[in-house]
Amino acid sequence: MKSYKITLLPGDGIGPEITQVTHQILHLISKKFDFELKFKEMPFGGSAIESDGIPFPDKTLQECKNSDAVLLAAIGNPKYDKLPREKRPETGLLNLRSSLDLFANIRPVKIIPSLTKASSLKEEFVNKVDLVVVRELTSGIYFGEPKGRIKTETGERAFNTMTYTSEEIKRIAEIAFTLAKQRNKKVCSVDKANVLDVSQLWREETILISKKFKEIDLTHQYVDNAAMQLIRNPSQFDVILTSNLFGDILSDIAAMLTGSIGMLPSASLSKDGPGVFEPVHGSAPDIAGKNIANPIAMLLSAAMMLKIAFNETHAGNLLENAINEILNEGYRTSDLMSSGSGKKVSCSQMGELLTGKLK
Ligand code: IPM
Ligand code: MN
Numbered sequence: 001m002k003s004y005k006i007t008l009l010p011g012d013g014i015g016p017e018i019t020q021v022t023h024q025i026l027h028l029i030s031k032k033f034d035f036e037l038k039f040k041e042m043p044f045g046g047s048a049i050e051s052d053g054i055p056f057p058d059k060t061l062q063e064c065k066n067s068d069a070v071l072l073a074a075i076g077n078p079k080y081d082k083l084p085r086e087k088r089p090e091t092g093l094l095n096l097r098s099s100l101d102l103f104a105n106i107r108p109v110k111i112i113p114s115l116t117k118a119s120s121l122k123e124e125f126v127n128k129v130d131l132v133v134v135r136e137l138t139s140g141i142y143f144g145e146p147k148g149r150i151k152t153e154t155g156e157r158a159f160n161t162m163t164y165t166s167e168e169i170k171r172i173a174e175i176a177f178t179l180a181k182q183r184n185k186k187v188c189s190v191d192k193a194n195v196l197d198v199s200q201l202w203r204e205e206t207i208l209i210s211k212k213f214k215e216i217d218l219t220h221q222y223v224d225n226a227a228m229q230l231i232r233n234p235s236q237f238d239v240i241l242t243s244n245l246f247g248d249i250l251s252d253i254a255a256m257l258t259g260s261i262g263m264l265p266s267a268s269l270s271k272d273g274p275g276v277f278e279p280v281h282g283s284a285p286d287i288a289g290k291n292i293a294n295p296i297a298m299l300l301s302a303a304m305m306l307k308i309a310f311n312e313t314h315a316g317n318l319l320e321n322a323i324n325e326i327l328n329e330g331y332r333t334s335d336l337m338s339s340g341s342g343k344k345v346s347c348s349q350m351g352e353l354l355t356g357k358l359k
Pocket of ligand 1: 090094247280
């Protein structure tokens with residue numbers, strides 16, 4: 001029997017609740033499809049600060065490295081905002097990304113027809129949206145050196161560096177073009193080449209890579225325009241290729257097109273090591289422990305894991321279809337209860353409904 005090792009990182013806030021549902025559903029799917037899933041839960045983020053004093057203990061890194069995939073829920077809590085930067089949960093997340101060399105962050109945004117009313121945009125603008133944000137995840141201004149704060153005569157000066165090498169741009173561009181080949185064959189590269197040197201290089205390298213992908217239509221947008229276009233006419237996009245910071249911002253905008261950030265999964269991939277699969281949303285401390293969180297983004301992340309990391313395509317598709325059916329039947333967690341219609345369910349009830357479908 002095929003067997004896969006998954007490191008589970010429930011993290012903080014709503015993380016443990018949505019992890020519980022996802023764990024239970026994955027277990028059911030593995031039985032149905034006759035493969036084995038070996039789960040190991042490890043401390044990460046704020047909960048690791050509580051248990052081990054740091055957000056990303058070495059034992060957690062070792063476990064992640066020794067697994068076939070990492071499934072992460074969410075991390076963070078405002079109560080850690082006052083800690084020095086290296087002790088904060090977010091720093092743990094950045095270290096996880098760089099330690100596993102997860103340079104390619106894939107964030108698909110696809111409208112679920114029964115949810116178009118939950119979007120803050122009019123239905124006719126969002127009903128054809130089917131795009132993927134390909135975000136570079138281990139370089140750019142998030143990791144660039146020099147960075148820091150220094151005292152000046154009158155106060156302080158703080159600085160970060162936005163940096164990319166040709167190699168870093170080429171490898172993420174290759175991912176975007178390869179993905180576009182299996183989709184609608186369009187890549188829109190987003191930069192700020194009218195102002196930034198780093199973006200000029202980004203654009204030149206992207207154009208060079210596009211010569212290897214003759215069937216792909218490559219366009220370029222400045223990031224301010226891209227933000228506007230995502231609201232004005234989001235269905236023009238197929239694959240959006242962009243850098244770390246721009247991708248962070250644009251993927252939140254794109255997420256909201258679907259009505260709730262609670263719906264969006266992501267995969268962070270390296271060249272050949274284990275990938276990390278996680279919802280785009282955060283730990284939502286305000287609703288933690290109330291059993292009202294939406295587990296769908298994490299469940300869809302688990303579906304991406306089944307397909308991308310384990311090649312269990314049928315299992316991943318079955319999970320996605322079951323989620324669609326439940327939404328079509330009108331079941332909604334509270335974040336999706338726009339316009340007052342729908343049958344409101346809790347996080348664990350969403351899990352029970354799915355269990356019923358998958359049995
Ligand atoms: C994301 C998050 C992270 C980021 C934070 C939590 C460090 O916003 O994954 O989009 O900025 O990358
Ligand atoms: Mn973000």
